[in-house]
Amino acid sequence: LAKTTQPISMDSYEGQEVNITCSHNNIATNDYITWYQQFPSQGPRFIIQGYKTKVTNEVASLFIPADRKSSTLSLPRVSLSDTAVYYCLVGPSILTGGGNKLTFGTGTQLKVEL
Amino acid sequence: ETGVTQSPTHLIKTRGQQVTLRCSSQSGHNTVSWYQQALGQGPQFIFQYYREEENGRGNFPPRFSGLQFPNYSSELNVNALELDDSALYLCASSLAGGVSYEQYFGPGTRLTVT
Numbered sequence: 337l338a339k340t341t342q343p344i345s346m347d348s349y350e351g352q353e354v355n356i357t358c359s360h361n362n363i364a365t366n367d368y369i370t371w372y373q374q375f376p377s378q379g380p381r382f383i384i385q386g387y388k389t390k391v392t393n394e395v396a397s398l399f400i401p402a403d404r405k406s407s408t409l410s411l412p413r414v415s416l417s418d419t420a421v422y423y424c425l426v427g428p429s430i431l432t433g434g435g436n437k438l439t440f441g442t443g444t445q446l447k448v449e450l
Numbered sequence: 451e452t453g454v455t456q457s458p459t460h461l462i463k464t465r466g467q468q469v470t471l472r473c474s475s476q477s478g479h480n481t482v483s484w485y486q487q488a489l490g491q492g493p494q495f496i497f498q499y500y501r502e503e504e505n506g507r508g509n510f511p512p513r514f515s516g517l518q519f520p521n522y523s524s525e526l527n528v529n530a531l532e533l534d535d536s537a538l539y540l541c542a543s544s545l546a547g548g549v550s551y552e553q554y555f556g557p558g559t560r561l562t563v564t
Binding site: 368370377378379380381382385421423425427429435436437438439440441442443 | 454481483485490491492493494495498500505506508538540542544545546547549550551552553554555556557558560
């Protein structure tokens with residue numbers, strides 16, 4: 337599985353855009369990039385997944401350059417409630433016979449202040 | 451549609467004892483995965499069950515075992531508890547197959563071994 341590297345922590349203020357970058361230099365051709373969010377004492381929550389270029393949903397955007405060796409999770413106009421740990425995951429998908437197994441690193445602790 | 455539930459919420463056990471944790475999957479999901487999350491770390495994959503059979507296992511000893519029932523609920527059993535087993539135990543349900551890495555996590559069971 338591709339190893340991921342992301343900042344241990346980031347600070348921001350309400351209303352700002354936050355970009356968290358994840359490095360995955362040895363990503364394989366069939367690997368997908370997925371981001372999860374986790375609040376204290378809760379299970380992780382799926383945010384977004386992509387393979388290449390840009391993916392956007394109601395919560396975030398995911399930017400993936402052509403070489404796919406990194407990815408950037410973009411959170412528009414963060415609020416205090418976005419304070420959480422954000423995990424970048426990289427791995428292949430299993431098309432049959434069960435589900436994908438998630439490999440988490442230590443994540444990025446995002447702290448949003450007023 | 452009900453989410454993933456886990457019981458109990460908290461549990462205190464003594465070293466050497468055995469423990470059973472329970473998980474009720476999200477309606478319609480046929481795959482359940484269990485994760486162990488130590489304080490300050492990302493969740494670590496223990497094993498996955500698909501159609502009542504173990505479908506992949508992480509780097510955990512055999513004293514960690516599980517079951518999945520016909521209604522897709524699941525149990526995690528840990529024998530001969532050790533102090534290092536103290537952690538948050540998370541279960542996540544999903545649908546098998548496809549490229550999605552989206553799994554739905556429960557709130558977890560906080561296990562303390564003394």
